[in-house]
Amino acid sequence: MDLRAKQSGDVLDEATGQPLPPLLLDLAERARQAQALAYAPYSRFPVGAALLTSDGRVFVGANVENASYGLTVCAERTAVFAAVLAGAHRLSAIAICTNLNPPAAPCGMCRQTLAEFSEDADVVLLSPHGTARLTKLSTLLPLAFRPNALIAAAEKDPDGNGK
Numbered sequence: 272m273d274l275r276a277k278q279s280g281d282v283l284d285e286a287t288g289q290p291l292p293p294l295l296l297d298l299a300e301r302a303r304q305a306q307a308l309a310y311a312p313y314s315r316f317p318v319g320a321a322l323l324t325s326d327g328r329v330f331v332g333a334n335v336e337n338a339s340y341g342l343t344v345c346a347e348r349t350a351v352f353a354a355v356l357a358g359a360h361r362l363s364a365i366a367i368c369t370n371l372n373p374p375a376a377p378c379g380m381c382r383q384t385l386a387e388f389s390e391d392a393d394v395v396l397l398s399p400h401g402t403a404r405l406t407k408l409s410t411l412l413p414l415a416f417r418p419n420a421l422i423a424a425a426e427k428d429p430d431g432n433g434k
């Protein structure tokens with residue numbers, strides 16, 4: 272018997288074939304559930320996200336589209352907004368679920384939004400077939416522009432006039 276045979280409900284790390292650790296598995300399940308709440312009548316590309324804050328809370332999001340396409344907000348950002356509105360400013364992990372295999376990664380705008388609240392979150396990218404790609408925010412967005420860049424600029428030039 273293959274000891275690595277997939278159990279019902281398992282999500283396997285595509286790199287190792289091993290099940291995700293319980294914390295990330297829970298996050299993956301929450302992202303998959305959130306995907307069902309997506310409002311994506313135009314793209315028909317539903318996305319769910321679940322993020323874990325540094326204080327152990329989980330917030331979910333789904334993409335919300337609009338007939339005025341530019342107003343669409345991605346799942347990752349709706350989850351971040353929910354966390355911020357609940358007072359959470361430190362994110363430690365996010366799971367993102369699409370219907371693509373290999374799984375899709377967050378867009379650039381979402382990577383930058385995540386970098387505002389995390390130095391190097393774990394990122395779980397889910398495919399619809401029970402596998403996941405594990406990565407880090409620093410891999411998806413190296414050399415991120417962060418709040419400390421603005422703080423450093425303000426300290427060097429408090430009047431903001433370049434002198």
Ligand SMILES: [Zn+2]
Pocket residue numbers: 345346347348377378379380381382
């Ligand atoms: Zn995005």
